[in-house]
Amino acid sequence: MKIAAIQMVSSSSLADNLAVAENLVDEAVHGGAALVLLPEYFCQIGLHETDKFEIAEAFGEGPIQACLAAKARQHGIWIAGGSLPLATTRALKVTNTTLLFGPTGEVKARYDKLHLFSYLDGTRDIDERRTMVAGTDMVTAQTEFGRVGLSICYDLRFPELYRAMQQVDLILVPSAFTQTTGRAHWEVLLRARAIENQCYVLAAAQGGTHANQRQTFGHSMLIDPWGDVVACLPQGEGVVIGEMSQARLRSVREAIPALKHRRIPGPAAIAL
Template sequence: MRVAAIQMVSGPRVGENLAHARVLLQEAAQAGAELAVLPEYFCIMGMRDTDKLAVRETPGDGPIQRFLADAARELQLWIVGGTLPLVAGDDAHVRNTTLVFSPSGECVARYDKIHLFRFSNGTESYDEARVIEAGREPVLFDLAARDGSSWRIGLSVCYDLRFPELYRALSRQGADVLLVPAAFTQTTGRAHWDVLLRARAVENLAWVIAPAQGGLHENGRRTWGHSLVADPWGSVVAVREEGEGVVLAELSRERLQQCRTQLPALSHCVL
């Protein structure tokens, strides 16, 4: 199955971001991708954290969700909508939500980001919990590819990457592929992005698709980029360092089975 990890440098205006996303999704479809995954915050990287509140949507209704559904249907793609802001339990917070749309335009899965990023080094400071309400449950969905093969796909977002227990929970539920849409900072990305993604692939003997924000944003934030696809042995098979673009790769069930047969570590878990 051909897949696309889409890298963006999103700004504060939703309409402009959706227009950029549409061009990149069309490029992925024309290249033969069946599954396209957008990065975290693909629809808005605001000037302030609270800008998300003004564009939050209710589940099943809103321009961002309509955009994803229409693009999936028109391009005949499975689209994983990075993250978008959905209503939370109070007016001061949103859920940072991944929605999955099938080629029919139907929303088939929802995952609310569980782990909320907090970081301060004296120069940069981030605290997602100020505006985001955490999710609670791991989520997977099943994808039937055009060749008749079936893929079980586990969802995660950005900071989740630092919590291997989430990925082991997805693995125990049969995940073949792990998705990690992200907006890693340049500081943390340079230090940890590649090694964490490859570790999650190795630990779970699973394909990893990690689309990222990658560049200097209008709000002054610089994200690390390096959107990539890693195979179940932890080898990076495709990567884009910076700037908007589409990272294409072929997922092979044969490669998945080869890795899991030669090193049956998943069957050795005792905890």
């Protein structure tokens, strides 16, 4: 089966971003994709970190979710909606949420980002905790592609999340990595997650300069269970598409049955 990651350079305009996302989903489907992943913040990267409150939706309601559901139904595909802000009971706080829509437009899984990003280098001060509530649960979903694990951006740095998923066939990583962290760590982290979990990793990124002058790294890519990069788009809007093969999964897992060999060490011994 073919799967696709969409790369965007999202603006502060919800309407414009949804229009771009719809066109790129259509492009991915025309290329044969049966599952499409959008990037983190695909619906908006605002001028201010509080802009997300203006577009936040209740779960199951609103134009962002309606757009994703309609596209999934139109093409009969799976769509993972990158991330969107969902309202919470806490004032001025939202969740950063991936919704996985099935081919008939229903939500099959919801994942709220567990690890909230912060970065301070003297010129930039990013802290998602100011406007977001962290999720609490690891989430996987069963599809015709196999078992799919959900994660978002900064989660990529925490391998224990992916180990908790047990054996999955595909990991989704919608992201908006900065230029600085992306150049240093993006590909090596993605390839590590694919190798250690012996599964495909599909990563959809933001890739360009946004209205708030934030620069995102791009390099949306598909990685196979051996850690090979199947396809990659360095910068700009577009689609990354490639094959997901069950035969390739079996071959890698049979060659090195690392998941079966895994052992959990006991408590550290006290040296005498």
